[in-house]
Amino acid sequence: MITGIVAALPEEISTLTRQKIGRGCCTFIAPGIVLARSGAGPNNAKVAAERLVDRGAKRLISWGCAGALNETLKPGDLTLVATLVSGQMETIDIQSPWLSETRRILSGLKPHISGCLAESKTIVSLTEDKKKLRRQTQACVLDMESIAIAQIARQHNVPFLAIRAIADPVDMSLPQTVIQALNSEGDVVLSRLLSYLARHPSELTRLVKLGRHFNAAQKTLKLAARYLDAFTR
Secondary structure, three states: OEEEEEEOOHHHHOOOOOOOOOOOOEEEEEOOEEEEEOOOOHHHHHHHHHHHHHOOEEEEEEEEEEEEOOOOOOOOOEEOOOEEEOOOOOEEEOOOHHHHHHHHHOHHHOOEOOOOEEEOOOOOOOHHHHHHHHHHHOOOEEEOOHHHHHHHHHHOOOOEEEEEEEEEOOOOOOOHHHHHHEOOOOOEOHHHHHHHHHHOHHHHHHHHHHHHHHHHHHHHHHHHHOOHHHHHO
16 A cells, blocks of 8 residues: 655655655655655645645655644654644544554654644744634644645545644744745745844844754654654555
8 A cells, every 4th residue: 555645845855765855746765655745835735645646645644843832742742633623624533543553653752642733824933823823723733734635635535644743832933034034835045044144143043943943853753754664554
């Protein structure tokens, strides 16, 4: 059985393989496992998920980093929730034997399994906006891609998992340096980042802090990837 994995960013791809995958492309990284780099956002994720199904995927995984919506989740925490909620407040239940088995396999990483994952079509950068989304949805975590992938999985009647590691805690607003450096596909443009940072050097401390948080999320994803064969066989 072929398992398709969608990751938005090259930094998330690198937790699964050393192969370089272009945005919008997919490739087999192991027998029965095909990985797509979608680019950020729900539209890109939907296209990537459809491409994986076309390549024969019978199960789909949303893989990567996420933002926390409550104070209990810290950078590097793994989440494996069973419920997703869209921006239109549509709820998708993804409970399945596959999810239960994956939770068991990854139990050593102490995944957060309660609550739900909320969709955001754009980056939620401010703490107050994260808390507002929490009040609206009762979600504990958010990302931009999982709902779109889950909807494709439901459309094709295939199982779905969202395996996400926390990169930014709820009490941290993202540095404007990062927001200003992003292009339309959600990739950081280094020249933009350096230019903005040169004009706003006080942002450096927060940028370094975010880097540490992102590294913690990457480390957790790399640990989870060690069990990839076990929960995709």
